[in-house]
Amino acid sequence: MTTPIGSDLVVLDSSGWLEYLTTDEKYESFAPYLESDLTIIIPTVVLYEVRKALLQRQDKSAADVFFSVALKHIILPFDEALAIFAVEFSLRHKLPMADAITYATAQQHHAKLVTSDNHFSGLPDVVLL
Numbered sequence: 001m002t003t004p005i006g007s008d009l010v011v012l013d014s015s016g017w018l019e020y021l022t023t024d025e026k027y028e029s030f031a032p033y034l035e036s037d038l039t040i041i042i043p044t045v046v047l048y049e050v051r052k053a054l055l056q057r058q059d060k061s062a063a064d065v066f067f068s069v070a071l072k073h074i075i076l077p078f079d080e081a082l083a084i085f086a087v088e089f090s091l092r093h094k095l096p097m098a099d100a101i102t103y104a105t106a107q108q109h110h111a112k113l114v115t116s117d118n119h120f121s122g123l124p125d126v127v128l129l
Contacts, residue, residue, distance in 0.1 A: 009111035011041045013102045014049040016114055016129070021054065021066055026116050029129040033114050040073040043105040045098045047075060076105055095119055 010033055012020075020030040034040070047070055054063040076082075082104055089107070090100035099119045106113040106125060113126045120126045 008037075009039045009041060009109060011043065011102060011106040011109075011111050011113045012046070013113060013115040013117055013120075014046050014053070014098070015116045017046065017050045017066065018053055019116060021050070021062070022057070026129055029116070030114070041105060041109055041111055042070050042073050042075045043102050044075060044078050045101045049098060076109070082108060093123060 012030065012033060016026075016030045016033070018024065019026040020034050047067075050066055050070075051063045054066055078101060082101065085108055086097075086100040086104035089095055089104050090097065093100075093103075095103060096119065099117065103113055103120065103123065103126075105111075111125070113120060113123075114129065115126065116129045118128070121128055
């Protein structure tokens with residue numbers, strides 16, 4: 001089992017939320033982050049991706065549960081400053097748009113990004129599970 005390290009501020013990307021909420025293969029790896037006293041930041045793009053995936057894979061009630069859990073954390077909007085910041089990460093690290101926004105959000109707030117997505121492999125301040 002992995003335990004939270006470093007910053008007390010974390011961003012879990014969509015893969016982490018979905019692993020945890022669906023008790024998938026890496027559920028136990030993400031549980032310590034979601035079941036701790038860490039401050040969790042949720043970029044709006046993660047809110048979108050997770051809710052959409054839950055609606056497609058499960059049902060409205062699962063998506064609503066996620067939304068109610070998300071509201072207990074810090075949800076950060078996608079604004080013009082973050083858009084410009086995300087473009088730099090997208091081009092520099094060849095990240096798809098949603099991943100660039102997620103990573104830029106973490107970087108902008110000096111938070112660790114916790115993920116199981118290999119797009120983030122080797123990037124600073126990323127915990128790859």
